[in-house]
Amino acid sequence: SLCSSSLPLPPHPDEILHSLAxxxxxxxxxxxxxxxxxxxxxxxxxxAAEPGCSSRYRTLRQCLAGRDRNTMLANKECQAxxxxxxxxxxxxxxxxxxxxxxxxxxxxYWSIHLGxxxxxxxxxxxxxxxxxxxxSDIFRxxxxxxxxxxxxxxxxxxxxxxxKACNLNDNCKRLRSGYISTCSRELSxxxxxxxxxxxxxxxxxxxxxxxxxxxxxxxxxxxxxxxAERRRQTIVPSCSYEDKEKPNCLDLRSTCRADHLCRxxxxxxxxxxxxxxxxxxxxxxxxxxxxxxxPSPHPGAGFDMxxxxxxxxxxxxxxxxxxIQAFGNGTDVNLSPKSPSLAVTLPAKTEQSPLxxxxxxxxxxxxxxxxxxxxxxxxxxxxxxxxxxxxxxxYSETQLTTDIMPEQKTFVDQKGGSSLHWAGRILxxxxxxxxxxxx
Amino acid sequence: SRRKRARARHKPCALKELEVSVSxxxxxxxSDETVLFRYCSGTCxxxxxxxxxxxxxxRSKKRIKKEKVRAxxxxxxxxxxxxxxxLDAYNRYYTVNELSAKECGCV
Numbered sequence: 402s403l404c405s406s407s408l409p410l411p412p413h414p415d416e417i418l419h420s421l422a423x424x425x426x427x428x429x430x431x432x433x434x435x436x437x438x439x440x441x442x443x444x445x446x447x448x449a450a451e452p453g454c455s456s457r458y459r460t461l462r463q464c465l466a467g468r469d470r471n472t473m474l475a476n477k478e479c480q481a482x483x484x485x486x487x488x489x490x491x492x493x494x495x496x497x498x499x500x501x502x503x504x505x506x507x508x509x510y511w512s513i514h515l516g517x518x519x520x521x522x523x524x525x526x527x528x529x530x531x532x533x534x535x536x537s538d539i540f541r542x543x544x545x546x547x548x549x550x551x552x553x554x555x556x557x558x559x560x561x562x563x564x565k566a567c568n569l570n571d572n573c574k575r576l577r578s579g580y581i582s583t584c585s586r587e588l589s590x591x592x593x594x595x596x597x598x599x600x601x602x603x604x605x606x607x608x609x610x611x612x613x614x615x616x617x618x619x620x621x622x623x624x625x626x627x628x629a630e631r632r633r634q635t636i637v638p639s640c641s642y643e644d645k646e647k648p649n650c651l652d653l654r655s656t657c658r659a660d661h662l663c664r665x666x667x668x669x670x671x672x673x674x675x676x677x678x679x680x681x682x683x684x685x686x687x688x689x690x691x692x693x694x695x696p697s698p699h700p701g702a703g704f705d706m707x708x709x710x711x712x713x714x715x716x717x718x719x720x721x722x723x724x725i726q727a728f729g730n731g732t733d734v735n736l737s738p739k740s741p742s743l744a745v746t747l748p749a750k751t752e753q754s755p756l757x758x759x760x761x762x763x764x765x766x767x768x769x770x771x772x773x774x775x776x777x778x779x780x781x782x783x784x785x786x787x788x789x790x791x792x793x794x795x796y797s798e799t800q801l802t803t804d805i806m807p808e809q810k811t812f813v814d815q816k817g818g819s820s821l822h823w824a825g826r827i828l829x830x831x832x833x834x835x836x837x838x839x840x
Numbered sequence: 841s842r843r844k845r846a847r848a849r850h851k852p853c854a855l856k857e858l859e860v861s862v863s864x865x866x867x868x869x870x871s872d873e874t875v876l877f878r879y880c881s882g883t884c885x886x887x888x889x890x891x892x893x894x895x896x897x898x899r900s901k902k903r904i905k906k907e908k909v910r911a912x913x914x915x916x917x918x919x920x921x922x923x924x925x926x927l928d929a930y931n932r933y934y935t936v937n938e939l940s941a942k943e944c945g946c947v
Contacts, residue, residue, distance in 0.1 A: 558872075564927070565874040569859065574876070574924065581925035582935040630931055637933060 441494035527669035559621035584637035594640035630713035853882035853915035880944035887946035917941035
Protein backbone atom coordinates (compact mmCIF):
# COMPACT_ATOMS: atom_id res chain seq x y z
CA SER A 402 0.00 0.00 0.00
CA LEU A 403 0.94 3.61 0.13
CA CYS A 404 3.12 3.47 3.17
CA SER A 405 4.50 0.04 3.67
CA SER A 406 6.65 0.17 0.58
CA SER A 407 8.33 3.37 1.58
CA LEU A 408 8.98 2.70 5.21
CA PRO A 409 12.35 4.03 6.30
CA LEU A 410 14.35 0.95 7.15
CA PRO A 411 17.20 0.95 9.60
CA PRO A 412 20.55 0.68 7.84
CA HIS A 413 21.48 -2.84 6.96
CA PRO A 414 24.14 -4.19 9.33
CA ASP A 415 26.42 -4.80 6.38
CA GLU A 416 26.27 -1.18 5.56
CA ILE A 417 27.05 -0.06 9.06
CA LEU A 418 30.00 -2.37 9.29
CA HIS A 419 31.26 -1.47 5.90
CA SER A 420 31.04 2.21 6.51
CA LEU A 421 32.82 1.84 9.81
CA ALA A 422 35.58 -0.41 8.58
CA UNK A 423 36.23 0.95 5.15
CA UNK A 424 37.95 4.16 4.10
CA UNK A 425 35.79 7.19 3.45
CA UNK A 426 34.22 7.02 0.04
CA UNK A 427 35.80 9.26 -2.60
CA UNK A 428 34.39 12.56 -3.66
CA UNK A 429 31.91 12.87 -0.80
CA UNK A 430 29.86 10.15 -2.41
CA UNK A 431 27.00 8.99 -0.36
CA UNK A 432 26.86 5.23 -0.37
CA UNK A 433 24.03 4.75 2.11
CA UNK A 434 21.91 7.78 1.59
CA UNK A 435 22.85 9.12 5.02
CA UNK A 436 25.69 11.50 4.68
CA UNK A 437 23.78 13.59 2.20
CA UNK A 438 20.63 13.66 4.31
CA UNK A 439 19.97 16.99 5.97
CA UNK A 440 18.81 17.27 9.52
CA UNK A 441 15.10 17.75 10.03
CA UNK A 442 15.35 21.32 11.27
CA UNK A 443 17.11 22.25 8.03
CA UNK A 444 14.72 20.13 5.96
CA UNK A 445 11.84 21.95 7.57
CA UNK A 446 13.36 25.28 6.54
CA UNK A 447 13.81 24.04 2.97
CA UNK A 448 10.22 22.87 2.92
CA ALA A 449 8.93 26.13 4.36
CA ALA A 450 10.61 28.02 1.51
CA GLU A 451 8.59 26.02 -1.00
CA PRO A 452 4.89 26.81 -1.12
CA GLY A 453 3.89 23.35 -2.36
CA CYS A 454 5.83 21.56 0.31
CA SER A 455 4.88 23.80 3.20
CA SER A 456 1.15 23.61 2.51
CA ARG A 457 1.27 19.80 2.24
CA TYR A 458 3.25 19.60 5.44
CA ARG A 459 0.67 21.72 7.22
CA THR A 460 -2.10 19.52 5.86
CA LEU A 461 -0.36 16.39 7.04
CA ARG A 462 0.15 17.73 10.52
CA GLN A 463 -3.52 18.52 10.74
CA CYS A 464 -4.34 15.07 9.44
CA LEU A 465 -2.24 13.43 12.12
CA ALA A 466 -3.46 15.51 15.00
CA GLY A 467 -5.53 13.30 17.21
CA ARG A 468 -6.14 10.64 14.61
CA ASP A 469 -4.74 7.21 14.06
CA ARG A 470 -3.01 6.25 10.87
CA ASN A 471 -5.90 4.42 9.25
CA THR A 472 -8.39 7.21 9.80
CA MET A 473 -5.90 9.58 8.35
CA LEU A 474 -5.20 7.54 5.27
CA ALA A 475 -8.91 7.21 4.57
CA ASN A 476 -8.84 10.90 3.77
CA LYS A 477 -7.81 11.61 0.15
CA GLU A 478 -6.28 14.95 0.96
CA CYS A 479 -4.12 13.50 3.72
CA GLN A 480 -3.01 10.71 1.45
CA ALA A 481 -1.95 13.14 -1.24
CA UNK A 482 -0.04 15.27 1.25
CA UNK A 483 1.83 12.23 2.47
CA UNK A 484 2.73 11.19 -1.05
CA UNK A 485 4.11 14.60 -1.90
CA UNK A 486 6.11 14.82 1.29
CA UNK A 487 7.80 11.54 0.58
CA UNK A 488 9.59 13.28 -2.26
CA UNK A 489 10.72 16.16 -0.07
CA UNK A 490 13.88 16.45 2.03
CA UNK A 491 11.67 16.04 5.06
CA UNK A 492 11.21 12.40 4.32
CA UNK A 493 14.91 11.48 4.55
CA UNK A 494 15.90 13.81 7.32
CA UNK A 495 17.61 12.63 10.50
CA UNK A 496 18.71 14.18 13.77
CA UNK A 497 22.01 14.27 15.61
CA UNK A 498 22.23 13.32 19.21
CA UNK A 499 22.81 16.32 21.44
CA UNK A 500 22.41 18.69 18.50
CA UNK A 501 21.08 22.19 18.90
CA UNK A 502 17.29 22.05 18.73
CA UNK A 503 17.35 18.28 19.13
CA UNK A 504 13.80 18.17 20.41
CA UNK A 505 12.51 20.32 17.59
CA UNK A 506 14.30 18.08 15.11
CA UNK A 507 12.73 14.97 16.63
CA UNK A 508 9.30 16.55 16.60
CA UNK A 509 9.64 17.21 12.90
CA TYR A 510 10.91 13.69 12.30
CA TRP A 511 8.03 12.03 14.09
CA SER A 512 5.47 14.38 12.60
CA ILE A 513 6.13 12.66 9.28
CA HIS A 514 7.13 9.22 10.43
CA LEU A 515 4.23 8.65 12.76
CA GLY A 516 2.13 8.93 9.67
CA UNK A 517 4.27 6.40 7.85
CA UNK A 518 4.68 3.84 10.61
CA UNK A 519 2.58 0.74 10.59
CA UNK A 520 0.91 1.33 13.91
CA UNK A 521 2.20 -0.71 16.80
CA UNK A 522 5.52 -2.02 15.61
CA UNK A 523 7.86 -3.71 18.00
CA UNK A 524 10.91 -1.98 16.61
CA UNK A 525 11.05 1.43 15.01
CA UNK A 526 13.69 2.98 12.80
CA UNK A 527 15.98 5.37 14.61
CA UNK A 528 15.62 9.07 13.86
CA UNK A 529 19.32 9.52 14.58
CA UNK A 530 22.19 9.45 12.16
CA UNK A 531 23.96 6.11 12.08
CA UNK A 532 27.06 5.20 13.99
CA UNK A 533 29.72 6.67 11.69
CA UNK A 534 29.70 10.09 13.29
CA UNK A 535 30.59 8.61 16.63
CA UNK A 536 33.45 6.55 15.37
CA SER A 537 36.21 8.50 17.06
CA ASP A 538 34.59 8.01 20.43
CA ILE A 539 34.32 4.33 19.84
CA PHE A 540 37.91 3.83 18.94
CA ARG A 541 39.06 5.81 21.90
CA UNK A 542 36.95 3.48 23.96
CA UNK A 543 38.46 0.46 22.32
CA UNK A 544 41.84 1.53 23.59
CA UNK A 545 40.52 2.06 27.08
CA UNK A 546 38.95 -1.32 27.36
CA UNK A 547 41.77 -3.21 25.74
CA UNK A 548 44.03 -1.72 28.39
CA UNK A 549 41.95 -3.42 31.00
CA UNK A 550 43.43 -6.84 30.75
CA UNK A 551 42.85 -8.79 33.93
CA UNK A 552 46.43 -9.93 34.56
CA UNK A 553 48.01 -6.70 35.70
CA UNK A 554 45.02 -5.40 37.56
CA UNK A 555 43.92 -8.17 39.86
CA UNK A 556 43.52 -5.82 42.80
CA UNK A 557 42.23 -2.76 41.09
CA UNK A 558 38.68 -1.56 40.99
CA UNK A 559 37.83 -0.41 37.48
CA UNK A 560 34.76 1.45 38.61
CA UNK A 561 36.79 3.40 41.14
CA UNK A 562 39.35 4.17 38.42
CA UNK A 563 36.54 5.40 36.21
CA UNK A 564 35.33 7.72 38.96
CA LYS A 565 38.87 9.00 39.39
CA ALA A 566 39.22 9.69 35.68
CA CYS A 567 35.97 11.61 35.78
CA ASN A 568 36.90 13.60 38.89
CA LEU A 569 40.17 14.68 37.31
CA ASN A 570 38.36 16.08 34.28
CA ASP A 571 36.68 19.37 35.03
CA ASN A 572 33.76 18.93 32.68
CA CYS A 573 33.02 15.36 33.76
CA LYS A 574 33.40 16.23 37.43
CA ARG A 575 31.08 19.20 37.17
CA LEU A 576 28.30 17.35 35.38
CA ARG A 577 28.68 14.25 37.54
CA SER A 578 28.44 16.31 40.69
CA GLY A 579 25.53 18.07 39.06
CA TYR A 580 23.41 14.97 38.70
CA ILE A 581 24.56 13.37 41.93
CA SER A 582 23.65 16.38 44.02
CA THR A 583 20.34 16.82 42.19
CA CYS A 584 19.43 13.16 42.47
CA SER A 585 20.39 12.83 46.13
CA ARG A 586 18.77 16.03 47.34
CA GLU A 587 15.91 15.10 49.63
CA LEU A 588 12.86 17.29 49.25
CA SER A 589 10.75 16.13 52.16
CA UNK A 590 10.02 13.04 54.18
CA UNK A 591 7.45 12.00 51.59
CA UNK A 592 9.41 12.89 48.48
CA UNK A 593 12.85 11.36 48.21
CA UNK A 594 13.99 13.57 45.36
CA UNK A 595 12.82 15.37 42.28
CA UNK A 596 12.86 12.58 39.74
CA UNK A 597 12.24 14.93 36.88
CA UNK A 598 15.22 17.12 37.73
CA UNK A 599 17.35 14.06 38.39
CA UNK A 600 16.57 12.63 34.95
CA UNK A 601 17.30 15.95 33.35
CA UNK A 602 20.68 16.19 35.07
CA UNK A 603 21.48 12.62 34.06
CA UNK A 604 20.63 13.40 30.45
CA UNK A 605 22.98 16.36 30.52
CA UNK A 606 25.75 14.21 31.91
CA UNK A 607 25.37 11.52 29.25
CA UNK A 608 24.88 14.00 26.42
CA UNK A 609 27.67 16.42 27.20
CA UNK A 610 30.44 14.27 28.62
CA UNK A 611 32.49 12.23 26.12
CA UNK A 612 31.94 8.49 26.01
CA UNK A 613 35.41 7.73 27.25
CA UNK A 614 34.27 8.90 30.67
CA UNK A 615 30.60 7.93 30.70
CA UNK A 616 31.01 4.45 29.21
CA UNK A 617 33.81 3.75 31.58
CA UNK A 618 31.67 4.58 34.59
CA UNK A 619 28.72 2.56 33.36
CA UNK A 620 30.43 -0.47 31.93
CA UNK A 621 33.41 -0.98 34.19
CA UNK A 622 34.09 -4.64 34.86
CA UNK A 623 34.18 -5.90 38.43
CA UNK A 624 35.77 -8.60 40.52
CA UNK A 625 34.16 -7.86 43.84
CA UNK A 626 30.86 -6.72 45.15
CA UNK A 627 32.01 -3.31 46.29
CA UNK A 628 32.93 -2.56 42.71
CA ALA A 629 29.68 -3.92 41.31
CA GLU A 630 27.66 -1.97 43.85
CA ARG A 631 29.51 1.18 42.86
CA ARG A 632 28.64 0.43 39.24
CA ARG A 633 24.99 -0.09 40.13
CA GLN A 634 25.00 3.20 42.02
CA THR A 635 26.30 5.16 39.02
CA ILE A 636 22.94 6.62 38.07
CA VAL A 637 21.80 7.12 41.68
CA PRO A 638 19.14 4.42 41.34
CA SER A 639 17.35 5.33 44.56
CA CYS A 640 16.07 8.41 42.76
CA SER A 641 16.32 7.78 39.04
CA TYR A 642 15.37 4.12 38.88
CA GLU A 643 13.58 2.69 41.88
CA ASP A 644 9.91 3.35 42.28
CA LYS A 645 7.19 2.55 44.75
CA GLU A 646 5.32 0.61 42.12
CA LYS A 647 6.76 -1.39 39.28
CA PRO A 648 4.74 -0.71 36.17
CA ASN A 649 4.17 -3.19 33.39
CA CYS A 650 6.92 -3.06 30.77
CA LEU A 651 4.46 -2.53 27.96
CA ASP A 652 2.82 0.36 29.75
CA LEU A 653 6.24 1.78 30.30
CA ARG A 654 7.01 1.46 26.63
CA SER A 655 3.79 3.27 25.75
CA THR A 656 4.71 6.10 28.09
CA CYS A 657 8.13 6.27 26.49
CA ARG A 658 6.64 6.32 23.01
CA ALA A 659 4.45 9.24 23.92
CA ASP A 660 7.60 11.28 24.51
CA HIS A 661 9.53 12.22 21.37
CA LEU A 662 12.93 12.12 23.02
CA CYS A 663 12.42 8.83 24.86
CA ARG A 664 10.87 7.24 21.79
CA UNK A 665 13.82 8.28 19.66
CA UNK A 666 16.42 6.98 22.06
CA UNK A 667 14.61 3.68 22.38
CA UNK A 668 14.37 3.30 18.61
CA UNK A 669 18.02 4.17 18.31
CA UNK A 670 18.94 1.59 20.88
CA UNK A 671 16.96 -1.06 19.05
CA UNK A 672 18.52 -0.11 15.75
CA UNK A 673 22.09 -0.20 16.98
CA UNK A 674 22.06 -3.18 19.28
CA UNK A 675 19.92 -5.33 17.13
CA UNK A 676 21.12 -4.54 13.66
CA UNK A 677 24.82 -4.97 13.96
CA UNK A 678 25.17 -7.69 16.54
CA UNK A 679 24.87 -10.85 14.53
CA UNK A 680 26.97 -9.60 11.70
CA UNK A 681 29.89 -8.55 13.82
CA UNK A 682 30.10 -11.94 15.46
CA UNK A 683 30.70 -13.61 12.16
CA UNK A 684 33.34 -11.14 11.07
CA UNK A 685 35.97 -11.21 13.79
CA UNK A 686 38.16 -8.78 11.91
CA UNK A 687 35.80 -6.00 12.86
CA UNK A 688 36.27 -4.82 16.40
CA UNK A 689 33.12 -5.77 18.24
CA UNK A 690 33.18 -2.44 19.93
CA UNK A 691 31.61 -0.91 16.91
CA UNK A 692 28.49 -2.49 18.24
CA UNK A 693 28.49 0.10 20.94
CA UNK A 694 27.33 3.01 18.91
CA UNK A 695 23.99 3.26 20.43
CA PRO A 696 24.40 6.98 20.76
CA SER A 697 23.86 6.95 24.44
CA PRO A 698 25.85 4.58 26.57
CA HIS A 699 22.69 4.49 28.53
CA PRO A 700 19.89 4.65 26.02
CA GLY A 701 17.11 5.46 28.39
CA ALA A 702 18.98 7.13 31.19
CA GLY A 703 17.07 10.15 32.17
CA PHE A 704 13.76 8.95 30.80
CA ASP A 705 10.83 6.98 32.04
CA MET A 706 12.47 3.91 30.68
CA UNK A 707 15.63 4.12 32.75
CA UNK A 708 17.55 0.87 32.70
CA UNK A 709 20.00 -0.19 35.36
CA UNK A 710 21.82 -3.16 36.81
CA UNK A 711 19.31 -5.05 38.91
CA UNK A 712 21.86 -6.12 41.52
CA UNK A 713 25.50 -5.90 42.51
CA UNK A 714 26.53 -9.28 41.21
CA UNK A 715 29.98 -9.33 39.70
CA UNK A 716 29.56 -12.23 37.35
CA UNK A 717 26.06 -12.10 35.98
CA UNK A 718 24.92 -8.88 34.53
CA UNK A 719 21.27 -8.15 34.24
CA UNK A 720 20.00 -4.84 33.12
CA UNK A 721 16.42 -3.87 32.96
CA UNK A 722 14.20 -0.86 32.94
CA UNK A 723 12.80 -0.05 36.31
CA UNK A 724 9.79 -2.24 35.72
CA ILE A 725 11.45 -5.61 35.75
CA GLN A 726 11.45 -6.40 39.41
CA ALA A 727 7.70 -6.54 39.47
CA PHE A 728 7.96 -9.62 37.33
CA GLY A 729 11.22 -10.93 38.69
CA ASN A 730 10.19 -11.18 42.33
CA GLY A 731 9.85 -14.86 43.00
CA THR A 732 8.58 -15.71 39.55
CA ASP A 733 11.90 -16.63 38.06
CA VAL A 734 12.70 -18.94 40.93
CA ASN A 735 10.25 -21.58 39.82
CA LEU A 736 10.56 -20.85 36.16
CA SER A 737 13.82 -22.72 35.82
CA PRO A 738 13.48 -25.80 37.98
CA LYS A 739 15.54 -27.98 35.68
CA SER A 740 18.71 -26.01 36.01
CA PRO A 741 18.72 -24.04 39.24
CA SER A 742 22.44 -23.37 38.96
CA LEU A 743 21.69 -21.08 36.08
CA ALA A 744 21.57 -18.19 38.46
CA VAL A 745 24.88 -17.50 36.88
CA THR A 746 27.88 -17.75 39.12
CA LEU A 747 31.43 -18.04 38.02
CA PRO A 748 32.30 -21.52 39.34
CA ALA A 749 29.08 -22.92 38.00
CA LYS A 750 29.83 -21.48 34.62
CA THR A 751 33.25 -23.06 34.56
CA GLU A 752 31.77 -26.46 35.14
CA GLN A 753 28.89 -26.08 32.82
CA SER A 754 30.60 -24.63 29.83
CA PRO A 755 33.54 -26.76 28.85
CA LEU A 756 33.36 -25.20 25.44
CA UNK A 757 34.65 -21.92 26.72
CA UNK A 758 38.26 -21.06 26.05
CA UNK A 759 40.24 -21.30 29.28
CA UNK A 760 41.25 -17.74 29.71
CA UNK A 761 37.72 -16.55 29.57
CA UNK A 762 36.89 -18.53 32.65
CA UNK A 763 39.23 -16.61 34.88
CA UNK A 764 38.62 -13.23 33.48
CA UNK A 765 36.82 -10.88 35.75
CA UNK A 766 34.02 -10.39 33.45
CA UNK A 767 30.55 -10.50 32.32
CA UNK A 768 31.11 -12.63 29.30
CA UNK A 769 28.60 -15.41 29.11
CA UNK A 770 27.79 -17.26 25.91
CA UNK A 771 24.26 -17.88 27.07
CA UNK A 772 23.61 -14.22 27.28
CA UNK A 773 24.85 -13.63 23.81
CA UNK A 774 22.82 -16.50 22.51
CA UNK A 775 19.80 -14.94 24.06
CA UNK A 776 20.34 -11.80 22.13
CA UNK A 777 20.86 -13.59 18.87
CA UNK A 778 17.88 -15.74 19.37
CA UNK A 779 15.75 -12.84 20.34
CA UNK A 780 16.89 -11.10 17.26
CA UNK A 781 15.69 -13.89 15.08
CA UNK A 782 12.27 -13.84 16.61
CA UNK A 783 12.23 -10.23 17.56
CA UNK A 784 10.21 -8.56 14.85
CA UNK A 785 7.62 -11.30 14.84
CA UNK A 786 6.91 -11.23 18.53
CA UNK A 787 3.32 -11.37 19.52
CA UNK A 788 1.90 -9.89 22.62
CA UNK A 789 2.48 -12.85 24.89
CA UNK A 790 6.06 -13.22 23.76
CA UNK A 791 6.61 -9.58 24.46
CA UNK A 792 5.40 -10.06 27.97
CA UNK A 793 7.99 -12.70 28.57
CA UNK A 794 10.68 -10.17 27.70
CA UNK A 795 9.86 -8.56 30.95
CA TYR A 796 10.78 -11.61 32.94
CA SER A 797 14.30 -12.01 34.14
CA GLU A 798 17.18 -12.85 31.90
CA THR A 799 17.74 -16.06 33.82
CA GLN A 800 14.47 -17.36 32.57
CA LEU A 801 15.13 -16.27 29.04
CA THR A 802 18.53 -17.87 28.93
CA THR A 803 17.04 -21.08 30.26
CA ASP A 804 14.50 -21.12 27.51
CA ILE A 805 17.07 -20.97 24.81
CA MET A 806 19.74 -23.16 26.35
CA PRO A 807 19.65 -25.78 23.58
CA GLU A 808 20.90 -23.18 21.15
CA GLN A 809 24.03 -22.54 23.12
CA LYS A 810 25.99 -25.37 21.54
CA THR A 811 25.24 -24.27 18.06
CA PHE A 812 26.41 -20.84 18.87
CA VAL A 813 29.72 -21.82 20.37
CA ASP A 814 30.48 -24.33 17.63
CA GLN A 815 29.81 -21.77 15.05
CA LYS A 816 32.17 -19.36 16.68
CA GLY A 817 34.99 -21.81 17.22
CA GLY A 818 38.38 -20.38 18.00
CA SER A 819 37.66 -16.85 17.06
CA SER A 820 35.70 -16.26 20.24
CA LEU A 821 39.02 -15.78 21.97
CA HIS A 822 39.74 -12.87 19.80
CA TRP A 823 36.80 -10.76 20.66
CA ALA A 824 35.69 -12.01 24.04
CA GLY A 825 37.70 -9.47 25.96
CA ARG A 826 36.49 -6.59 23.96
CA ILE A 827 32.88 -7.46 23.69
CA LEU A 828 32.42 -7.46 27.44
CA UNK A 829 31.27 -3.91 27.72
CA UNK A 830 28.55 -4.66 25.21
CA UNK A 831 26.78 -7.30 27.10
CA UNK A 832 24.83 -4.92 29.29
CA UNK A 833 23.51 -3.24 26.20
CA UNK A 834 22.46 -6.53 24.74
CA UNK A 835 20.71 -7.46 27.90
CA UNK A 836 19.00 -4.19 27.93
CA UNK A 837 17.48 -5.19 24.66
CA UNK A 838 16.05 -8.24 26.37
CA UNK A 839 14.68 -6.24 29.16
CA UNK A 840 12.96 -3.85 26.84
CA SER B 841 70.97 24.14 44.89
CA ARG B 842 70.28 25.99 48.11
CA ARG B 843 69.56 29.09 46.10
CA LYS B 844 67.21 27.06 43.94
CA ARG B 845 65.32 25.86 47.01
CA ALA B 846 65.12 29.38 48.37
CA ARG B 847 63.71 30.59 45.11
CA ALA B 848 61.15 27.77 45.04
CA ARG B 849 59.93 28.84 48.47
CA HIS B 850 59.44 32.36 47.24
CA LYS B 851 57.28 31.70 44.24
CA PRO B 852 54.45 34.18 43.88
CA CYS B 853 50.96 33.22 44.94
CA ALA B 854 49.42 30.76 42.48
CA LEU B 855 47.01 27.84 42.13
CA LYS B 856 48.48 24.38 42.65
CA GLU B 857 46.86 20.97 42.57
CA LEU B 858 47.06 17.56 44.20
CA GLU B 859 45.30 14.27 43.59
CA VAL B 860 44.01 13.07 46.94
CA SER B 861 41.59 10.46 48.19
CA VAL B 862 38.42 11.73 49.82
CA SER B 863 39.44 10.11 53.12
CA UNK B 864 42.66 12.12 53.13
CA UNK B 865 40.69 15.37 53.09
CA UNK B 866 40.02 14.89 56.78
CA UNK B 867 36.39 15.94 56.54
CA UNK B 868 35.18 12.69 58.07
CA UNK B 869 34.14 11.00 54.86
CA UNK B 870 35.31 7.49 54.17
CA SER B 871 35.86 6.95 50.48
CA ASP B 872 38.62 5.73 48.19
CA GLU B 873 37.47 7.99 45.43
CA THR B 874 40.18 10.34 44.16
CA VAL B 875 39.48 14.02 43.77
CA LEU B 876 41.52 16.92 42.51
CA PHE B 877 42.37 19.30 45.33
CA ARG B 878 43.44 22.75 44.15
CA TYR B 879 44.99 25.12 46.65
CA CYS B 880 46.71 28.50 46.80
CA SER B 881 50.39 28.66 47.50
CA GLY B 882 53.17 31.25 47.23
CA THR B 883 54.28 34.57 48.64
CA CYS B 884 52.68 37.96 48.42
CA UNK B 885 55.68 40.28 48.62
CA UNK B 886 54.68 42.21 45.55
CA UNK B 887 51.27 42.88 47.00
CA UNK B 888 52.36 44.82 50.10
CA UNK B 889 50.39 48.09 50.38
CA UNK B 890 50.81 51.27 52.39
CA UNK B 891 48.24 49.72 54.69
CA UNK B 892 50.62 46.86 55.59
CA UNK B 893 53.61 49.16 56.09
CA UNK B 894 51.64 51.56 58.28
CA UNK B 895 50.13 48.74 60.31
CA UNK B 896 53.58 47.35 60.94
CA UNK B 897 54.77 50.78 62.04
CA UNK B 898 51.83 51.26 64.41
CA ARG B 899 52.58 47.91 65.96
CA SER B 900 56.26 48.60 66.44
CA LYS B 901 55.43 51.97 68.03
CA LYS B 902 53.09 50.09 70.40
CA ARG B 903 50.12 52.08 69.18
CA ILE B 904 48.51 48.71 68.58
CA LYS B 905 49.22 46.32 71.43
CA LYS B 906 46.79 43.57 72.34
CA GLU B 907 44.83 43.05 69.15
CA LYS B 908 45.70 40.43 66.67
CA VAL B 909 46.52 42.04 63.34
CA ARG B 910 48.09 40.83 60.16
CA ALA B 911 50.45 43.26 58.47
CA UNK B 912 51.13 41.10 55.44
CA UNK B 913 48.91 40.13 52.53
CA UNK B 914 47.99 36.48 52.40
CA UNK B 915 47.72 34.04 49.49
CA UNK B 916 44.12 32.81 49.61
CA UNK B 917 41.39 31.58 47.21
CA UNK B 918 39.47 34.38 45.56
CA UNK B 919 36.93 31.92 44.19
CA UNK B 920 36.10 28.30 44.87
CA UNK B 921 35.56 25.45 42.46
CA UNK B 922 32.18 23.83 41.77
CA UNK B 923 30.76 21.19 44.07
CA UNK B 924 32.41 17.80 44.26
CA UNK B 925 30.29 14.66 44.65
CA UNK B 926 31.49 11.20 45.52
CA LEU B 927 30.29 7.80 46.65
CA ASP B 928 31.55 6.75 50.07
CA ALA B 929 32.51 3.31 51.34
CA TYR B 930 28.92 2.70 52.48
CA ASN B 931 27.46 3.51 49.07
CA ARG B 932 26.06 6.87 50.02
CA TYR B 933 26.58 9.90 47.87
CA TYR B 934 27.83 13.15 49.34
CA THR B 935 28.37 16.54 47.83
CA VAL B 936 30.92 18.95 49.24
CA ASN B 937 30.99 22.59 48.25
CA GLU B 938 33.85 25.06 48.32
CA LEU B 939 36.35 22.24 48.64
CA SER B 940 38.83 23.41 46.09
CA ALA B 941 40.23 26.77 45.05
CA LYS B 942 39.49 28.09 41.60
CA GLU B 943 41.42 31.36 41.65
CA CYS B 944 44.10 32.66 44.00
CA GLY B 945 45.16 36.12 45.04
CA CYS B 946 46.91 38.13 47.70
CA VAL B 947 44.32 39.59 50.03
